[in-house]
Amino acid sequence: MNRSQAATGPLQVTVLVFPGVRLLDVTGPIEVFSSANDFGGRYRVRVVSSDGLEVTTASGTRLGVDMSVDRATGTSDVLVVPGGPEWDRLIKDDALLDQVRALHARSRRTASICTGAFLLAAAGLLDGRRATTHWRNARELALRFPAVTVDPDAIFVRDGTVVTSAGVSAGIDLSLALVEEHFGGEVARSVAKDMVVFMQRPGGQSQFSARARTPHTRQDALRRVLDAVAQDPGADHTLSAMARRASLSARHVTRLFCDEVGVSPARYVEQVRLEAAQALLESGDDPQAAIARRTGFGSPESLRRAFVRHLGVTPGAYRAGFRTTGAAHPAG
Structure with a gap:
């Protein structure tokens, strides 16, 4: 996907939520894509749940949704699958995994945030791929899903049409990289400055x-x-x-x-x-x-x-990390 393609109309971002989802896994990417619209980006964001009803996040905050999964028809340019602290329960939810597969099949790009990688792995979407997740859960991901090559230190990993990110705020890094890929570095830079975050964090989860x-x-x-x-x-x-x-x-x-x-x-x-x-x-x-x-x-x-x-990295290279998301140099 490139800027000329993006210019034909708003890009559809679909965010899947469920009871116990981590709030920042959801709101971080939404904030990036929504802020990009103020600086020349064109995104349309919708939040979906299994039944179209609001969900209660892991922090206890109630989160409204736009529609149910079965009403989220059409193709999504980006599917965002967040995580939650009870990922071990979520990966046993066959109905949820079926919804992940169905949404993925209708998406040009699927992105997981933090332990959302466990949902993608349990749905079979990471088999034969490289992936990452929160540093604390990387070993467990590798043990449970040996068909996945886990990079425990990466901020985000891009493998084909699937992108996985590290813990919580790394979803912002991943989203900024997608904004740069879709609409160019200047738009992504403006969003990063507006949110007072890195364009690209050098180094890894260390x-x-x-x-x-x-x-x-x-x-x-x-x-x-x-x-x-x-x-x-x-x-x-x-x-x-x-x-x-x-x-x-x-x-x-x-x-x-x-x-x-x-x-x-x-x-x-x-x-x-x-x-x-x-x-x-x-x-x-x-x-x-x-x-x-x-x-x-x-x-x-x-x-x-x-x-x-x-x-x-050197201090100079670290400081330069604000200048680009590294979208032109995919991780891995």
Whole structure:
């Protein structure tokens, strides 16, 4: 599909929803396609459910729909199949899987969001294909569906007419790539700027937040240390400084990190500093030397080594990730 084809009329996007669907899996892509209409795109979005009735999402929010699956006639340019936390129940729902197959057969492109990949796999639509899903569920997808080649680190994977994306917000990345494919980079760039998101996130799912994945701890001393690192990544966070802050021995602090956080103190500090540097690269034009100082890396070379080691890209390439979705260079 290209821009000349898209110019003949609005592109039809069909989003399938069901009880227990994850809300952002649905609203993220809808927001991208709807916003694209403000910048030269032409999409018509419809939300369908099995019986045409509203559904209650995993968060408890009720979600209205436009019609039932059997009334969603005609060809869809994009079918969006979101996921949900109870994917293991959903893949046993034969009626739902039949609806996925039927909608797929009438669609030029089928896209899954997060654990929606399990629905596509259970429906037999990923057999012999490469695919991805949320990093936490990638191993399970590979074990349950050995006919699928699972890429656990990709943000999204395109294989023929099927596109699968990683966890939750990666559906926005996938949708932006489709907008660029349909209407060009300038439209997709405008949508990304309007939504204040990446055009293309470099690296893979290994970028997920160090602070977000840190488990809650009942250890007040460790909590103080973790909060101090998060609040000022550029401060002195050597092991001895952490030990003083926690009023514990360095050995005890190291043991707490390994037991409660799952990484060493030094590794955690570097992850948080990397995250802070990512945010600064995304949001402004500060020189890399200034970003290195502010985030505790000290020098541009130390900053570069950390980016290459953890993300596989340089800081400059990371910053450039806002400029394109990478639609011209499909993942995989």
